Amino acid sequence: MKVSEQQRGDSASVARIMAEVLGADELKPSDSFYDFGGTSLQAVRICTRVKRELGIRVSPDTVFDSETVADFQAAVIAHGEAV
Amino acid sequence: MSRMSPMPRTPDARLIHEAVARQARLRPDATALVFAGRRVSYRTLDLAAEAYAARLGRLGVGPGRRIPVLLPRSPQLVAVLLAVLKRGAAYAALDPKLPADRLRTVLDMLAPPVVVGPSGAQGVDGRAVWAPPAEELSEAAGRAPDTGCPHDTADTPERDGAEAVDGAAPATVFFTSGTTGTPKGVLSPHRATTRLFGPDSFADFGPGRVMPQAAPVSWDALTLELWSMLTTGGTVVLVDGDYFLPDDLAELVESTGLDTVWLTAALFNLFVDEDPDCFTGLRQVFTGGERLSAPHVRAFLARHPGITLLNGYGPVECCVFVTTHRIRPADCEAEYGIPLGTPVPGTAIHVLDGDTEVPPGALGEICVSGAGLADGYLGNERATGMSFTTFDSPGTGPTRIYRTGDLGRLDSDGTLHFHGRADRQIKISGHRVEPAETEAAALRLPGVRECAVLPVAGESGAYERLALFYTAQPLDGTGGTEAVGGTAGGTADSTADDAVPEPDTVRKSLAAVLPRAQVPDEVRRLRSFPRTPNGKIDTVALLDPAGR
Numbered sequence: 309m310k311v312s313e314q315q316r317g318d319s320a321s322v323a324r325i326m327a328e329v330l331g332a333d334e335l336k337p338s339d340s341f342y343d344f345g346g347t348s349l350q351a352v353r354i355c356t357r358v359k360r361e362l363g364i365r366v367s368p369d370t371v372f373d374s375e376t377v378a379d380f381q382a383a384v385i386a387h388g389e390a391v
Numbered sequence: 392m393s394r395m396s397p398m399p400r401t402p403d404a405r406l407i408h409e410a411v412a413r414q415a416r417l418r419p420d421a422t423a424l425v426f427a428g429r430r431v432s433y434r435t436l437d438l439a440a441e442a443y444a445a446r447l448g449r450l451g452v453g454p455g456r457r458i459p460v461l462l463p464r465s466p467q468l469v470a471v472l473l474a475v476l477k478r479g480a481a482y483a484a485l486d487p488k489l490p491a492d493r494l495r496t497v498l499d500m501l502a503p504p505v506v507v508g509p510s511g512a513q514g515v516d517g518r519a520v521w522a523p524p525a526e527e528l529s530e531a532a533g534r535a536p537d538t539g540c541p542h543d544t545a546d547t548p549e550r551d552g553a554e555a556v557d558g559a560a561p562a563t564v565f566f567t568s569g570t571t572g573t574p575k576g577v578l579s580p581h582r583a584t585t586r587l588f589g590p591d592s593f594a595d596f597g598p599g600r601v602m603p604q605a606a607p608v609s610w611d612a613l614t615l616e617l618w619s620m621l622t623t624g625g626t627v628v629l630v631d632g633d634y635f636l637p638d639d640l641a642e643l644v645e646s647t648g649l650d651t652v653w654l655t656a657a658l659f660n661l662f663v664d665e666d667p668d669c670f671t672g673l674r675q676v677f678t679g680g681e682r683l684s685a686p687h688v689r690a691f692l693a694r695h696p697g698i699t700l701l702n703g704y705g706p707v708e709c710c711v712f713v714t715t716h717r718i719r720p721a722d723c724e725a726e727y728g729i730p731l732g733t734p735v736p737g738t739a740i741h742v743l744d745g746d747t748e749v750p751p752g753a754l755g756e757i758c759v760s761g762a763g764l765a766d767g768y769l770g771n772e773r774a775t776g777m778s779f780t781t782f783d784s785p786g787t788g789p790t791r792i793y794r795t796g797d798l799g800r801l802d803s804d805g806t807l808h809f810h811g812r813a814d815r816q817i818k819i820s821g822h823r824v825e826p827a828e829t830e831a832a833a834l835r836l837p838g839v840r841e842c843a844v845l846p847v848a849g850e851s852g853a854y855e856r857l858a859l860f861y862t863a864q865p866l867d868g869t870g871g872t873e874a875v876g877g878t879a880g881g882t883a884d885s886t887a888d889d890a891v892p893e894p895d896t897v898r899k900s901l902a903a904v905l906p907r908a909q910v911p912d913e914v915r916r917l918r919s920f921p922r923t924p925n926g927k928i929d930t931v932a933l934l935d936p937a938g939r
Contacts, residue, residue, distance in 0.1 A: 331918025348634075349657055349922050356636050356665045368634045 322381045325357045337378035341371055348372075364388035404589060405558030406581045408476040410622035412437050418624055421598065424466045425647050426629040431466045431528050436473070436621075438532035439466075443474035443523065445536045450521055451504030454479035454556055457564050457578075457769070459501050461487050461494075461508030461515075464608055464629050466528050469617065471507055479556045481578065483564035484608040489514070493574070497566055500576050500769050558582030561766060565611050565707045576769030579611075583710035586737035586762040588619050593715040593735045594651075594675055594701060600625035602651040603643060605635035610925070611707045615653055615677070625651075637666035644672040653703075655680040657926040660841075663687045667694050679703035679712070681927050682809060682830075685723040686840050692720050704731040704809070708778065708793050709763040713738050714807050727831055731799065731807040737762035741782060741792060742801050748785070754810055757799040758782060758792040765793070798827070817846045817854045819908050829857060829901065829909050836900050838863050838892040841920060843928050844911060859901075859911035860933055862919060863891045 327335045330344040341351070351368035359365050366388045374380035404410040411433075414421070419434035444452075452458055458475045460482050462468040468484070475482040483501055485494070487508070494514030498506065505519045506512075512520070524531075562581040566574045588596050596619050604627050606612035620627045628647050630639065640662065643649040650673055654662060659678040662669055667690060670676060676691075679702050691700060705712040716722070716732025723729065734740050741748055742755040749755040760782070767775030782792045798810040811827020826844035833842045842861035846854035892900070894914040902910045921932035 329919075348924070349661055349926065350919065352634055352636055352658075353661055353665060355634075356638065356661075359636070359638055360666070365638075367632065368636075 321362060322358060322384050323377050325361065326354055326377060326380070329353045329357065335377045337376060337381070339377050340375060341377075341380070358384060358388075404622065405585050406476070406556065406560075407562055407584050407618055407622060408440070408473050410585060410588075410618075411440075411473060414621065414624045418598065421624060422626045423621055424469060424627050424629060425601075426466050427631055428646075433624075435528050435532045436466070436470055438535040439470040439528040440473035440477060441535040442531045442533075443471055444477040445534075446521070447474050447478050447480075447505070447507075450519065452478040452480045454560065456480040456504055457483060457501045457561070458503050459483045459485050459498060459506050459508070461485050461489075461506065461512060462523070463487055464604060464631070466629065467523055467526075467531075468608065469621075469627070469629070470528055470531065471523060472617075475507075476562055476581075479560065481561035481564055483566070483576070484613055485566075486607055486609045487512075497574060497576070500574075501564065556581070558585065558762070563611075563614065564769060566609060567707050575771060575774060577707050578766040578769050579614075579710050580762075580766060582737070582762045583765065584614050584618050585622060587615075587711055587735055588622050589736055591736050592619075593703075593712065594619075594677065594699070596620065596623040596625055598624040600651050600674075601628060601647055601649045602626075602653070603628045603630050603635070603640075603649060605630040605639075606653065606655075607925075611711050612653055612655075615711045619651075637662045637669035641666070641669040641671070650674040651677075653677045655926040656683050657681070657922055659691075660684050660687045663691050667691065670695050670698060673698050675699040675701065677701045677703050677715075679705075680925075683718075683729045684841050685729065685834065688718055688729060689720065689723040692718065692723070702729050702732060704807070705735075705763070706759075706793070706795050706797075708765045708795075709738070709759045710765070711763075713759045713763060714740060716806065725808075726835075727800075727808050727810055728834070731809050733805055733807070734761075735763070739790075740799075740801065740807055741784070741790075742799055742807075743782065743792075743794075746782060751801060751803055754798055754800050757795045757797045757807065757809075759795065760790045760792045764791060798825075819846070819854055819856065824857065824908050826857065829859065829905060829911060832901055832904055832909075833859060833861060833897060836892060836897060838890050839897065841928075843920065843930065843933060845930055845934055847913070847934065856912035857909070858913040858915070858934070859897070860915050860917050860920070861897065862917050 323335050329350050332344055351371040354371055355366050355368050364384055366384050370383045371380060374383055415433040415437035420432050422430045423433045423436045424431040452475060458480050460471055462471060472482050472484060491514035505521050506515050507521050510520045510522045558581045560581055561578045562584060563579045565577040565579060567577060600620060602616055602620050602625060604616040606616060617627055628643055628649055640652060652673060656678055676698055683702055700718045702716045702718055703712040704714045712735050714732040714734050716730045718729055738761040741758045743758050744755045767779055778794055780792060780794060781789050784790045797812060800808045800810060802808060811825060817824050829844040830842050833839050840862050842859060844857055844859045847856050847858050848854050894916055898914045921929040923929045
């Protein structure tokens with residue numbers, strides 16, 4: 309199933325979830341997961357929350373493969389599988 | 392004081408592959424493996440392993456050899472591992488994504504006649520490589536060398552292709568990081584694995600049990616996940632991909648009848664935080680690998696009183712576990728944390744001060760004897776000699792032991808308790824300081840969930856002070872918005888929940904209960920701990936100023 313328009317509108321939530329998990333007050337679109345010392349466990353946590361809050365399933369590999377927060381947001385919309 | 396369990400009385404099951412073949416004879420149509428929704432029977436698995444063993448035999452695989460296997464998690468990986476064992480050799484299941492330099496080092500140590508993996512893999516250059524054909528195991532099973540119907544009766548002897556070895560023969564090589572930066576290869580015999588899963592095992596194994604294989608294949612967790620099931624007639628669900636999420640667990644319970652799972656302490660905490668209901672439907676959960684978090688364990692037990700939760704303790708040198716403890720709610724209040732428990736079969740625990748056993752209840756180094764011990768570190772006699780020594784037991788005479796470097800205490804019931812690492816004990820201004828003691832005190836403060844205490848060196852290089860790092864997020868997750876990084880003496884965080892202790896409060900509370908030298912000078916609250924690749928708290932990253 310494709311990602312819906314409403315879920316698309318939630319993409320700002322992706323940055324909020326990443327910020328929560330990484331312990332940052334706020335993340336800019338140009339910020340990188342790695343600059344915050346992100347670990348694989350945190351990537352798992354991010355994907356678990358993205359699935360639960362936004363209903364989009366995405367692999368933790370997507371977190372690692374994304375250079376920036378904006379890249380990850382785009383990847384969630386492009387490759388995520390709505391469930 | 393020593394604690395001993397009897398050796399398992401199943402001589403026919405001392406070899407991993409014989410135990411699996413026996414299950415194939417007893418219940419050939421039972422499901423051994425589930426992968427990507429497809430099922431592989433015990434008959435198919437064992438016959439495919441026979442076929443691969445015949446091929447490996449022609450490539451020089453035999454007793455005394457150590458065979459690297461670089462295959463992704465799949466039924467074929469399992470069949471190849473069994474095939475290596477059937478040839479009387481030991482396997483080293485390696486991460487297919489191992490960096491090329493590291494792989495070269497590991498291959499040099501193994502000195503194998505052949506590498507099993509994709510041809511052209513980086514770092515394999517110049518070595519003989521066998522890439523198994525891309526096929527279903529049923530195709531491989533059709534090539535098994537014997538044309539008879541040996542699986543129809545339970546008493547058929549092993550066929551050709553299998554080499555005669557005994558339980559002392561090496562079965563697996565686990566690579567672990569060495570303090571010097573060179574990996575250490577732990578050579579583990581068959582009996583170290585099969586001791587764990589006999590009729591008197593520490594948990595419920597056998598037909599009907601279903602467990603995922605989700606840990607990295609190079610860990611000894613593979614031994615737990617794979618051979619606990621396949622040597623006893625259970626089913627292994629091979630998890631596709633590198634990650635295991637709470638949703639995956641819940642989905643597999645639903646679709647495959649999964650009822651048993653191993654999660655490292657870090658992953659267990661994550662699952663409890665993010666989706667405590669994902670465990671619903673399980674029969675038993677094993678966790679461990681580092682000190683458990685009492686708040687997470689408490690939350691789990693409250694939510695799932697019917698699920699058996701085991702704390703498993705054991706260094707890789709002793710293969711998977713040496714003690715286990717069935718956790719009860721009262722354990723969460725124990726002064727020194729959740730107990731490590733009592734020995735698994737074929738294993739004894741000795742708490743020593745130097746070479747002398749300490750009285751019951753006294754603190755000492757946790758040492759292990761019995762069938763679980765590795766032969767030692769591959770090609771590293773110095774490290775082997777330091778960690779594997781002989782203890783002159785008053786009861787049984789000279790006994791080979793592995794010195795864990797962990798501090799522990801055996802109580803009057805014979806239950807082992809963890810008291811930190813022996814080598815973390817330090818001196819500050821002449822005072823002997825054990826960081827684990829400060830950690831234990833901090834963990835007893837309300838709202839402190841996880842903590843780590845590290846010594847900080849001054850300009851002279853000597854340790855000058857203790858730094859304490861902790862997390863305090865409430866378990867319900869509603870505390871996810873508080874600022875992080877406040878330090879003792881800093882500005883109070885006005886948005887923090889009342890239940891979240893401030894660094895300054897933590898320091899003052901500790902000063903009230905600990906000798907001055909054991910009170911941390913620096914206290915920092917973290918959102919989460921940096922972790923090493925195997926899920927333990929990364930102390931180097933914690934102390935790196937750039938990372939703070």
